[in-house]
Amino acid sequence: MESKFCILTDAEDLRTLISSTEDNLQIERTRTLFEEIRASINNNEEEDRSFWRPVLPWGGVYTIRAGRRAISCTPLYVKISLKNTCTIDGFLMILYIILRDNHSFPREVGIFLGRQFVEHFLYLMDSYDYTTVKMLWIWDRMSKRQYRSVIHHAALEIDLFGNEHENFTKNLETMLSTMQESLCTNWSCPARFQEFLQRTININPPHELPHRDPIQSAVEEFFCPKIILCKELGCNGLREFSQRVFCHGPPPFVILNMQLWKSEELSYVPYHLALSQHRYSLEGATLFNKEEHHYSAAFQIDGYWMHYDGLRSDNLILLNKPPELLLLSSLVYIRASDK
Template sequence: MESKFCILTETEDLKTLISSTEESLQIERTKTLFEEIRASINNNDEEDRSFWRPVLPWGGVYTIRAGRKAISCTPLYVKISLKNTCTIDGFLMILYVILRDNQSFPREVGIFLGRQFVEHFLYLMDSYDYTTVKMLWIWDRMSKRQYRSVIHHAALEIDLFGNEHENFTKNLETMMSTMQESLCTNWSCPARFQEFIQKTINIKCNGLREFSQRVFCHGPPPFVILNMQLWKSEELSYVPYHLALSQHRYSLEGATLFNKEEHHYSAAFQIDGYWMHYDGLRSDNLILLNKPPELLLLSSLVYIRASDK
């Protein structure tokens, strides 16, 4: 049977999603998710103890009202099923920890992702409303060309199968974009002066080029993400824990890992000097690390600007 597709373009649904969630979550809570994780680490005597509740479980189901004009008085609701969400789950977890652990970062990241988005993102994570967090990222952050929802009967299905770059880090390229100038020593060069943004361009002309130091287009970002697909997790000790970028010092804060056999991503990050492993497919999906997870490939590294730590 031929599949039918639809594009999720209804921005009003995003506003409805946020407002309805905030109304349903007006419950008293003593600690945010980040505070609960930090407390579980600091009060933990057993090195292998897992976090007390699941964090960002794989997948998810979100119920949404379908259409504004109902034929009957009873509104129609459909369920949106999320699949293969590991391509965003690990980075959503790392992003949350970074923003909550660095006071000035939410304002800086809000310049690129939007202040309202950052506020809603932190609120939903603090409230443990994980499926709505994923829907927030999908609707508000991702290119409309990236996702087509397959309609199966009355339910929508969003399949995020792919890689982390297409589903997450691609949306942060503006924040991390860099620029470099070059000047050719050959006066007859048709393109003697050039500017390079984001990537290096091979120049085929006579003479030598002198390159300036590469600088960030919008100032040093609060964090940078490096693509590291050829390293193995057991080689994590050989990864530089500090980088000098554009006269700023960056420190390793997190990493994403790829299980080649399961075609599955997970993540590792540190809080108060302790490294934790997050894997949305596991029942205990957030645990303290005694050593790097085995048999996994290192996918990405996340460094934060150390001066703000």
């Protein structure tokens, strides 16, 4: 059974399957998923606030041909079961909305994730081929950093249980990478000059709530220069940190890791954020249900907010108010000038 699972490393078979899927769906499809969601908002009645069909349902079963590695001459088909996919589902939904709602972003994001990946991702989402979308992310993105989740070879199962930032955010390559240099004032310091590279934007809640927006303050704290005591062994100097900058310029969207924040520390979430001399606007958020250990997501289209939860039968609904009893896991902001 293990040899059958090894076919997952052959990206050519995934491209072939995506190509055949596109051929089959070309005739059937009338409107893209984004067009259908937008239409459902405009035609929504008060008594029916749910989307007309399930979107990115939790989990999935992916059928794949064993191909060249199969011992038998007869083509062998195996089924790969996906479990606990909520660690990527919410972000995949938000990523799709961002790319479809901002015309210049697919090209920009393609610089980091690859043009072919972005094209395949959008086509599969447009065509409602959700399990293949998840496999595309796992295969093309997660495999580059090795799987952070459990793969059960004998059961032909991929279990994505874990943290959404491990399974999604850190796989955005260098798009969110920031760099900060530091120099110790002590000439005898064993590591006087250092560079600090970070792949995600982890902002810490303030020790004391500031007089103004705590999230904006935390972002500024993350990027601003500072001076602290040097932590090198035997050094008594001061370490001066430079302004933190994006390695490849301001990204089209940013994801703020909010896992360390408590509900009482968030009196409100700002709709606009000043970041790296650009103005960013709130586009989405991911939410965490502590009791179910489950992630969901919220995002906006045309000024309306929708809640997506892959575990529910009606998993995309128009919101009257924010979802209750959920912790904030991430905030997603887009560059406002490109909206």
